[in-house]
Amino acid sequence: MSVAEKSGSTGAGAVAARPPGQRFDRKTIVHAVGIAIFFLLLFFVLPGITSNYWLQICTQVVVYSVVALGLAILVGRVGMVSLGQIALLAIGGWVALRIGFATGLPFPILMLAAGLVTGILGVIVGLPALRLSGLYLALITLMAAAAISIVLQQTNFPNGGGGFLGYDITGSGTAALRRPSIAMETTSFFRYTLIVGGLMFLLAWLHVRGKPGRAWAAIRQSQPAALAGGVNITLYKLWAFALAAFMTGVMGCLLAASGGGLTILQFPTQESISLLAAVFIGGVYGFAGAIVAGVFIKLVPALLDNWDLPPDLLLILFGVGVMQVLLTAPQGLAVQFPKDMMKLAKLIARPFTKGRKTAGEVAR
Amino acid sequence: MPDLKPFIVLGLALGGVFALSGVGLVVLYRATGVINLAYGAVGAFGALISWELINNARWNEWLAFLVCILFGGVVTLVYGYIFGPMLAPRDPLVKATATLGLLLVLLGLSSWIWGDDARSIVLPTTSEGFSIGEVNVNYTQIIALALCLVVTAGTAVFLRVTKLGTAMRSLANDREITAMLGVPVRRVEAAAWLGSGLLSGATGLLLSNLVGLDMVGLTFLVIAALAAALIGQLRSLWVTLAAGLAIGIVQACATPFESIGGYRSMTPFVFAIAALLWFARKQPALVRV
Numbered sequence: 001m002s003v004a005e006k007s008g009s010t011g012a013g014a015v016a017a018r019p020p021g022q023r024f025d026r027k028t029i030v031h032a033v034g035i036a037i038f039f040l041l042l043f044f045v046l047p048g049i050t051s052n053y054w055l056q057i058c059t060q061v062v063v064y065s066v067v068a069l070g071l072a073i074l075v076g077r078v079g080m081v082s083l084g085q086i087a088l089l090a091i092g093g094w095v096a097l098r099i100g101f102a103t104g105l106p107f108p109i110l111m112l113a114a115g116l117v118t119g120i121l122g123v124i125v126g127l128p129a130l131r132l133s134g135l136y137l138a139l140i141t142l143m144a145a146a147a148i149s150i151v152l153q154q155t156n157f158p159n160g161g162g163g164f165l166g167y168d169i170t171g172s173g174t175a176a177l178r179r180p181s182i183a184m185e186t187t188s189f190f191r192y193t194l195i196v197g198g199l200m201f202l203l204a205w206l207h208v209r210g211k212p213g214r215a216w217a218a219i220r221q222s223q224p225a226a227l228a229g230g231v232n233i234t235l236y237k238l239w240a241f242a243l244a245a246f247m248t249g250v251m252g253c254l255l256a257a258s259g260g261g262l263t264i265l266q267f268p269t270q271e272s273i274s275l276l277a278a279v280f281i282g283g284v285y286g287f288a289g290a291i292v293a294g295v296f297i298k299l300v301p302a303l304l305d306n307w308d309l310p311p312d313l314l315l316i317l318f319g320v321g322v323m324q325v326l327l328t329a330p331q332g333l334a335v336q337f338p339k340d341m342m343k344l345a346k347l348i349a350r351p352f353t354k355g356r357k358t359a360g361e362v363a364r
Numbered sequence: 365m366p367d368l369k370p371f372i373v374l375g376l377a378l379g380g381v382f383a384l385s386g387v388g389l390v391v392l393y394r395a396t397g398v399i400n401l402a403y404g405a406v407g408a409f410g411a412l413i414s415w416e417l418i419n420n421a422r423w424n425e426w427l428a429f430l431v432c433i434l435f436g437g438v439v440t441l442v443y444g445y446i447f448g449p450m451l452a453p454r455d456p457l458v459k460a461t462a463t464l465g466l467l468l469v470l471l472g473l474s475s476w477i478w479g480d481d482a483r484s485i486v487l488p489t490t491s492e493g494f495s496i497g498e499v500n501v502n503y504t505q506i507i508a509l510a511l512c513l514v515v516t517a518g519t520a521v522f523l524r525v526t527k528l529g530t531a532m533r534s535l536a537n538d539r540e541i542t543a544m545l546g547v548p549v550r551r552v553e554a555a556a557w558l559g560s561g562l563l564s565g566a567t568g569l570l571l572s573n574l575v576g577l578d579m580v581g582l583t584f585l586v587i588a589a590l591a592a593a594l595i596g597q598l599r600s601l602w603v604t605l606a607a608g609l610a611i612g613i614v615q616a617c618a619t620p621f622e623s624i625g626g627y628r629s630m631t632p633f634v635f636a637i638a639a640l641l642w643f644a645r646k647q648p649a650l651v652r653v
Contacts, residue, residue, distance in 0.1 A: 081457055128637070131644040134457040135399065139590060140640055142401075146587050147633040154626040269584055270471060273464050280461075315472030323465035326458055327450055 043194055047187040057302045059190045059258050062197040063089075063251045065294030068279050069204055069287065070244030075276070076284030077208060078240045079220040081138040083272050084125065084145035088245050090152055090267040092118040092252020097158040097262065098166050100177045107180035107257075111196065114253040115246040122245025123238050130237050146269050157262040174261025177253070193254050200247045201287060212239055271297075277318035280325040283336070366620040369499045372613060377505035379612020380512040381570050382632070385589030386596065386604040387516050388563035393598045394523075395532040395556035396448060397539075398459045400440070402466040404586030406561065407568020408579050409470045410435035414569065415483055415577060425488060429569055436565025437558050439466075444557030449550060452539060467583065474579045483577040490573060508570050515563065516605045523601075532556055591636035597643065611635050 024032075047055060067089055074080045096114040099105065105113075125144045126137065158166030159175040183192035207213055215236040218226035227233055256262055278296040283289030296318075301311040385403060392400055410432035417428040443466055451459050493502035523529035531552045534542045543549045567589075571582055592611060596604030611632050618628035 081461060128641045128644045132640065134455070135460055136594075136640060138457060138460060139399070139594065140637065143587055143591065143633040143636055146584060147630050150627060150629050268580070270468075270580060273468065276461070277464065277468055310476050312472045312476035315468050315475070317472075319465045319468030319470075319472060321465075322468065323447065323462055326454075326462050326465070327447070 039194070039198060043191055047190060052186045054302075055186050055190050056258065057299055059186075059193045060255070060298040061291075061294045062190075062193045063255050063258070063294075064275070064297045065291045066197050066200045066251045067248050068275060068282065068293035068297070069201060069290035070247045071275060071279050072282075072284045072287075072290050072293070073204060073208070073216075074240055074244050075279060077213065077216040077220065078237060080126075080134055080237065080240070081276065082126075082141040082241075082244070083138055083276060084141035084148070085244070085248055085275055086267050086272040087145035087148040087269070088118050088122055088248045089252045089255065090262070090264070091121055091148065092249030093256040093262045094152065094157055094252075095249065096253035096256045097175075097177055100256070101158050101166055101175075107253075110177070111250045111253040115250040118249025118252065119242040119246035122248075123242050126238065126241040130234060130241075142269075142272070145272050149264060149267060149269055152264045152267070156264070157256075159261060174263055176259060176261045177257040179257045189258065193258070196250065196254060200250065201290075204243070204247070205287065207243060212236060212243075216240060274315065274318055277322040281318065281321040368617050368620070369497065371616040371619055373496075373499055373501055373505060374619075375613035375616030376609065377508040377574055377612070378616055379609035380508040380510075381567050381574060381608075382585075382588045382592050382612050383605045383608025384508070384512040384515055384563060384570075385567045385586065386592035386608045387512070387519060387601055388560045388567070389586075389589055389593045390596060390598055390601060390604050391519055391523075391532075391563075392556055392560035393593070394536040396444065396452075396459075396535070396553050397456050398444075398448070398451075398463065399456065399590070399598075400560065400564075401460055401463045401586060401590075402443075402470060403560075403564045403589065404568070405467045405470040405579070405583040406436050406439050407432075407564040407566075407571065408577070408582035409439075409474055409568075410565045411485060411568040411572040411577055411582070412474055412478055412483075412579065415485055415572075416478070418485070429487075432569050433562055433565035436568060437562040440561025440564060441554060441558045444561075445550075445554055448553055448557065471579065471583060478579070480580075483572075485569065485572045485577055487569070487573045504570070504573050508574065511566065511570075512605060512608070516601050520601050528552060528555055588632035591632035591639075594636045595639040607635065607639075 042058075046058065050058070067085055071082060071085050074082050092114040095117045096110050099113050100110050125141060128140065130137065155165045156167040157174060179189055180192060183189040208216075215226070215231045218229060218231050219233055219236060223233060275293065275297060278293035279289065281296065282292030296314070301314055304311045304314060385407075389400060389403060392398055413435055414428035414432040417423040417431060418425055423431075443463075447462060451462055487504045487507075489503035489507060491502070493500055493505075495501065523533055531542065531547045532555075534545070534547065535549065535552055539549060568582060571585060575581065575585065588611060589608070592604050592608035595607035596602075614635075615628050615631040618624050618631065
């Protein structure tokens with residue numbers, strides 16, 4: 001059983017229905033072109049029309065979109081709820097800073113290392129709870145998140161000091177990770193983040209479209225049936241956990257390099273809950289939902305701040321949204337909104353179409 | 365070795381409140397299948413209201429405390445009465461996730477109205493007390509400990525003896541069969557929501573005295589209570605009580621040790637994770653044959 005129980009089937013089964021010989025159907029091609037245009041617009045046009053401040057916020061939106069994507073895969077594809085993704089993001093940042101200050105390794109290696117360590121940690125957190133029900137997994141991830149934030153509060157983030165913790169108490173407090181040499185400026189760093197984020201989306205897409213995606217779909221429908229069908233449940237659940245944690249860890253590395261260093265205040269426990277709410281509101285099944293969630297988590301608060309509105313309104317909206325999604329619209333805003341708009345359009349169009357019909361009847 | 369006696373008193377009071385919250389969570393879970401993650405937020409919001417009433421509206425203290433407890437009961441009841449039946453057929457995970465919605469709404473409202481400053485409520489019972497040996501004990505600490513013992517014992521007897529308690533226990537087994545037997549399911553569930561909510565108001569009040577009135581902090585103290593409830597496997601009231609007290613004592617006694625003092629808030633998680641590992645060991649796992 002899962003959060004997704006109210007929904008129908010998702011795209012995983014549709015792959016087989018394609019006629020032989022045709023590699024991609026038309027819908028897929030239209031989608032791919034749409035995504036490519038969206039990506040190119042972000043890559044080339046966005047840096048030209050926004051200031052550095054908003055570009056930094058957009059960098060964060062990319063980071064949190066990928067984190068949200070990891071959570072959306074867990075919730076939507078496998079039916080597991082994790083309330084500790086933000087803590088994993090902090091872990092990724094910590095590892096990247098620690099290795100970054102200790103060595104001169106190139107940035108991509110740092111990202112990989114942060115991702116791998118975070119992935120392993122994600123598996124360790126998830127392992128005991130996987131044998132219990134999904135409720136226990138949610139609770140244990142919430143506890144792990146709180147525990148991680150307590151530890152990080154004591155150890156702080158590395159700022160170039162010595163020892164295992166790498167925190168120099170006499171130093172300037174926080175220090176940013178050095179950026180890759182090709183992305184020193186805000187603009188180029190945004191593009192760099194965008195490319196890495198795009199690669200993460202691609203990685204997730206390949207997983208969902210491939211064998212793991214089919215295994216996850218089977219597990220979500222029914223664990224006993226998946227087991228009978230020969231799916232290795234523990235392996236694929238852990239795989240999903242590790243994938244989400246890996247993506248989150250890589251993004252932690254980028255986050256560590258994006259601003260002036262990290263503090264634990266950037267990773268409050270309630271943000272993991274807000275993230276879950278945002279992912280629900282955005283929609284857990286599609287990839288667009290993750291981007292909507294990233295926008296909600298990072299861009300909307302900045303906009304509210306800009307318009308002198310209290311950012312707390314967003315929390316209230318999240319609360320109402322998560323309940324609304326759970327009760328009525330399990331597919332989230334990314335799917336529900338276009339549907340509602342279509343309905344509205346039909347409703348508006350109805351008097352006109354009706355009128356036309358009567359006119360036709362009169363003519364006959 | 366530092367003198368631990370004062371910390372044991374602190375720990376018993378804190379553990380008593382953890383246990384009290386844990387019992388509130390377990391009662392609700394047993395009757396309705398809902399883990400109310402907004403438990404701490406409701407209590408904290410109630411405490412903020414009574415802070416406002418005492419400091420700005422100049423209300424009588426006891427009246428304001430009563431408002432806090434009633435607020436907990438009413439908000440939880442309204443949530444349960446509206447959303448409980450809608451979510452009843454869903455997975456426990458979905459029910460728990462929905463309470464996160466309530467949590468976020470309360471967090472947002474409180475930070476909008478009151479900001480993020482830390483406040484404190486001092487119950488009149490805190491200023492008076494007595495000493496055992498060299499250790500001072502105040503009456504708030506006594507209330508916390510006594511209340512958790514009384515509530516646990518009372519709830520255990522209530523569930524076993526009264527008609528309503530029996531109905532709650534049968535609801536926990538099977539909602540539909542219970543309804544078939546003619547038990548007014550919604551009324552029984554409402555009673556469980558109300559009882560649990562009143563407890564959340566009381567714990568919010570006690571915690572804002574013992575720990576400090578900080579919305580986010582109190583909201584996530586629910587995790588400590590949850591740890592106690594998990595050790596009781598969301599079933600046993602007495603194990604929950606014992607676990608809550610143990611967590612409180614260990615956490616308080618870690619304070620004077622410099623090396624681990626900063627990590628003392630991790631105690632509930634260590635307990636809960638150890639307990640979960642223990643249960644998972646006994647659980648028949650779904651693995652490939």
